[in-house]
Each structure stands twice: as C-alpha cells, then as structure tokens.
Amino acid sequence: MLGKNLDLQLEALQSYAFVARNFNLVKRYWGWELVWLAYSTATSLAVAFIGEGSALITGQEDIDTSFFTVYLLIGTLVWRFLAGLFDNISEMIQWERWEGTIEYTLMAPVHRFTQIAGQAGFAIIYSLIFTMIIGLAMTAVFSLDFTGANLLGALLVLLAGSVSFVALGVTASILPLLYPERGAQMTHIVQAFLLLVSGIYYPIEVLPPVLQVVARISPAAYVLEGIRSAILDGTPTAELWGVILPLLALGIVGMPVGVWAFRQAELYAKRTGKLKRVG
Amino acid sequence: MTITEQVDALTVRSVTKRFNVQRPPIWERLRGHHRAGADDVNGGVARPDTEKRQVTAVDNVSLDVHRGEIYGILGPNGSGKSTLVRLLSTLLIPDAGTVQVFGLDIIRHEMAVKRLINRVSVDAAFFKKLSPLENLLYGARLYGMSGREAREKSVEILGRLGLEPRTYTQPMEEMSRGMQQKVAIARAFLTQPILLLLDEPTTGLDPRSKHEVQDFVNELRDVHDATILITTHDMGEADSLCDRIAILDEGRIVAEDTPTGLKALISSNGHEPTLEDVFMELTGKKLVDPNEVEPAVA
Numbered sequence: 001m002l003g004k005n006l007d008l009q010l011e012a013l014q015s016y017a018f019v020a021r022n023f024n025l026v027k028r029y030w031g032w033e034l035v036w037l038a039y040s041t042a043t044s045l046a047v048a049f050i051g052e053g054s055a056l057i058t059g060q061e062d063i064d065t066s067f068f069t070v071y072l073l074i075g076t077l078v079w080r081f082l083a084g085l086f087d088n089i090s091e092m093i094q095w096e097r098w099e100g101t102i103e104y105t106l107m108a109p110v111h112r113f114t115q116i117a118g119q120a121g122f123a124i125i126y127s128l129i130f131t132m133i134i135g136l137a138m139t140a141v142f143s144l145d146f147t148g149a150n151l152l153g154a155l156l157v158l159l160a161g162s163v164s165f166v167a168l169g170v171t172a173s174i175l176p177l178l179y180p181e182r183g184a185q186m187t188h189i190v191q192a193f194l195l196l197v198s199g200i201y202y203p204i205e206v207l208p209p210v211l212q213v214v215a216r217i218s219p220a221a222y223v224l225e226g227i228r229s230a231i232l233d234g235t236p237t238a239e240l241w242g243v244i245l246p247l248l249a250l251g252i253v254g255m256p257v258g259v260w261a262f263r264q265a266e267l268y269a270k271r272t273g274k275l276k277r278v279g
Numbered sequence: 280m281t282i283t284e285q286v287d288a289l290t291v292r293s294v295t296k297r298f299n300v301q302r303p304p305i306w307e308r309l310r311g312h313h314r315a316g317a318d319d320v321n322g323g324v325a326r327p328d329t330e331k332r333q334v335t336a337v338d339n340v341s342l343d344v345h346r347g348e349i350y351g352i353l354g355p356n357g358s359g360k361s362t363l364v365r366l367l368s369t370l371l372i373p374d375a376g377t378v379q380v381f382g383l384d385i386i387r388h389e390m391a392v393k394r395l396i397n398r399v400s401v402d403a404a405f406f407k408k409l410s411p412l413e414n415l416l417y418g419a420r421l422y423g424m425s426g427r428e429a430r431e432k433s434v435e436i437l438g439r440l441g442l443e444p445r446t447y448t449q450p451m452e453e454m455s456r457g458m459q460q461k462v463a464i465a466r467a468f469l470t471q472p473i474l475l476l477l478d479e480p481t482t483g484l485d486p487r488s489k490h491e492v493q494d495f496v497n498e499l500r501d502v503h504d505a506t507i508l509i510t511t512h513d514m515g516e517a518d519s520l521c522d523r524i525a526i527l528d529e530g531r532i533v534a535e536d537t538p539t540g541l542k543a544l545i546s547s548n549g550h551e552p553t554l555e556d557v558f559m560e561l562t563g564k565k566l567v568d569p570n571e572v573e574p575a576v577a
Contacts, residue, residue: 010423013420013423013424013425014420014421014423016420017416017417017420017421020416020417020420020426021406021409021413021417024406024409024413024417025406025408025409028408028409028450029408099404099405099406100402100405101404101405101406102404103370103398103400103404104400104404105421106370107368107369107370107393107396107398108393108418108422109390109393109394109421109422109423111390267372270369270371270372271371271372271374272298272299273298273362273365273371275365275370275371
C-alpha cells in the first residue's frame, strides 16, 4: 500500500515536471505568447462581428443577430480551447526536437502515461486561461445575454470533450515521432481537417454528405452541439447525456489506444534511430 | 530489484546496430546522380548488395565495464561512439546482441536501468530559453526529486562547477558552450546515477573548462562511487582519465586495454608511443578528420 502511494507520489511529481517546465517556457517566451493572444482575440472578435453584421450583409432585418453572434462566439471560443489542447499535446514531441531535449526526456525513467498526463494537465490549464482571456475581451465588446442558458451543462460537455481531445492529441503526437521532418506539419493538417468538418462556425448539415459522415466521429462536433444546445436553447443537463456519453466513450477508448500507439511509435523510433534532434 | 556487488556495471555482448541510409530524392535517382552502393557515409560499413542500403554503425561489439571504473571509448568521428552510447542509454534498440547495466537487461528492465544511468551528450541538450536552475529542476523532478531538494542540490553543484550565482537564472542561450556543458554535467550528476555515460563531454571546450570537467569526472568516481563510460577523440584526455580504453573503428572494437597496455602494443621508434600512434598503427587512420560527418539515417 505504502509502495503504491510512493509510486503515485513519484508519478505525480514527474507529471508536474512537465507542467512546471511548460509554464516556465510560457514565461520565457512571453512576447510570443502576447502576440498569439492578440492575434487569437482579434480573429475571434472578427468572427463574432460577422454575426453582428449579418443583417447588414444580407439586407434582411428579421435575422436574429444576437443569436447568430452567440452561435459564432461559442464556435470560436470552443475551438480556441480544443485547438489549444490539441496543439499542446500533439506537439509535445516536436517541441523536444526543436529544443534538442528529446533524447534527454525520453531516457528519463518516466512512464509515457505519466508524461502525457503532465502535458495534458498543462494543456488544459493553459488553454482554459487563454480562452478565458479571449472570452473576457468578447464580453467587453458584445452585450451578451445568457439568461436561461445552462452554463453548468455546457461546462460538463466541455470537460467530457477535453478527455476525447486529449486522446486525439496523443494519437496525433505520434506523427512527429515517426516523421521527424514532416510530422509537425501533418498534425496541423489533421487540425485543419477537424476545423472544417466539426461545425465550428456552421451546422454540419451544410457539409457535403461524405464530410458529414466524418463529422460524426469528430469529438469537436459533439462538444459544439452540446454546448450550443445548453447555452442557446437552455437544454437541461439531463438531456445532454446524448453528447456527453459519446464524448466520454471516445476519450475512455481513445486514451489507452493513444498511449499504446505512442509507445509502439517510440519503440519503432528507437529501432530506426528517429529520436535524434531536428532543427 | 537488487544489485549485487559481483556484477559488472556494464556488460555488452555482440551488439550490432544498423541504419537505413536515406535514399536521395527520386528525381536525383532518375538522373543517375546517385551511385547505388558506392561511397558509404562514414560511421559504418556499406552493404551495397542488400536491397535497402544500410550502414553498420556498431558492429558486433562486446565489452565489460567494471564497477567504479572510468572506461574510455576512443575513436574518430563516425566510428560509432555516439550510437553505442545511445544504445546503452536505451535510446536505441540493438539489432543483435544484449546490454546489461548492473545485471539488468536494458530491454526487459528498461525503467529500472533508466533509474541507474544518466548521460551527457556532446551537444548540451537544454531548453535554451530556460535558466540552468529551471532546466535542472525539470531534470531532477523527472528522476523523482522534490523541488526544494533539487534546488538546494542544483545550487551546490553549480557552485562546485564554478558557475557564478548570477548565471543560475539567466537563459541558457546566453551562456558559453563551456558553461552549458558544465550545467549538463551538473544535471546528470544531480540524479546520482551509478553509471554515467559521457559522450564527448569536453569537445569544443577551452583548456581550462576541459580541465575542470575532467577533475569533476574523477571526483564523481572517487568520491561518489560512480562508474563512468566516456567517449572521446582526445588522446590526452583518454590517457589521463581512463582506467581502460577501447579503440573503436568503423563500429568495431579493434583493441582494448589500459592506456599503458595499448601503448605496449606497438614498437617505439625511439620515443614513447602515444595513443595517436596506437590508433594509427591499428587502423591506418588519423583520429580526427574534420571532413567526417555523422551518418544520415532514414
């Protein structure tokens, strides 16, 4: 029992090593963080202004611009959060390659699950803070009315979605492990595809039928469906399980599969000599 | 897992590692600019008759490093030294042969082996924007040390290595290569490895820094009971630091003995033979060739 406690304590400390290291990197790269925050805020505001200007754009005065603005705002904020998670997890190997520390980190006595837990912990905290800052900027610009919205339900959907997106990020992080030169680019293609099919700024029903099928396996599509339903329609939490359960299922199945696949990719990289630094 | 007094620190048996050579782009192959199977990159022996071109970076290497020994591997660039260290560090999986660290197989007991070893590579691998303290804290936590303990020990070791306290919180990128290498050694030492793998730790250092690092290596063995495997192409360093030396050429060990024993292998022409003489006699090559590069692997 004591041994198990010590093991857990050790794994918690090792996971924290990744969280602390990443926040130290954020601190040291503060200039770029500021640039990225300003750019993301401007992009999110620009998207939300499309909603505000929808009546003027179409010339139809009966459009519910407030609804449309919140619809887009949910899309842009949720995507900021999920993309942040995906970026920070899928690029964990690429960061180490850029810095030249990949061999040092991978020869440390750390289980991959522990490393991924630490990276995911950082990704969730970082993305949450990042998204909240953008959210605050948006509430300062737009007069938003959340009367009747089920914010707690929306938060539950977001948490469930986080688990499945972490699993997706872990699986994508294999690409930089297998392809030292092009892996990082590949993860961005995956992310772009998710942006296209997940209904971030439009209902997935407008997509061509083939992409609608693909959208059904994108966790982001379920997250957005659930959050929009909770905030725009005030759907009670009890009725949100239809999206929460698939999200949890994707996460529960996806996490061990992702960690296993990562381990297999690591063994392949060790057999073929792909752990060396690049860049 | 207990470690008995009798086992060697390191036992390497018939270890071989081959890499596929990156093929040139298809347009170059179509234009016939590439001669299949010709002029192999150094660091391995060409296998032109195989379907995929391969280089053998480490070729049937066997060696034993005794507990408390400083064991040197001497060889030119591309002779397979770094590949061998990567194999011992669990960063590569051998194609053939076995490696045991204090009796533990590096494949079957990977995690246990990782707790016993640490490595300093020729390029100080750090998060360059982070400070020495931040890098050391990260490394120490990975090995299970608490933040407070790691901070105290880091300050102590950095001071011992002659770093000014004001540099502890500066970004690593603002430090000289010599100082970065000292931090790398401090980071490895911080985790108290009982087998330390030093891959050309003094390459590129000025004579004073080189001397300080060598002193520290001796102290690690004498005071802290560590076993050290060091690769180098600095004959003086190998001669003065190592208890035994293996000479590696094209992935193979061509000789292994004490520095004195190696020198006794060749006849003297009126002067005391050096390890450079030994190397040239055994391999017909010079130890340092600036034109040599590491092999590209696919």
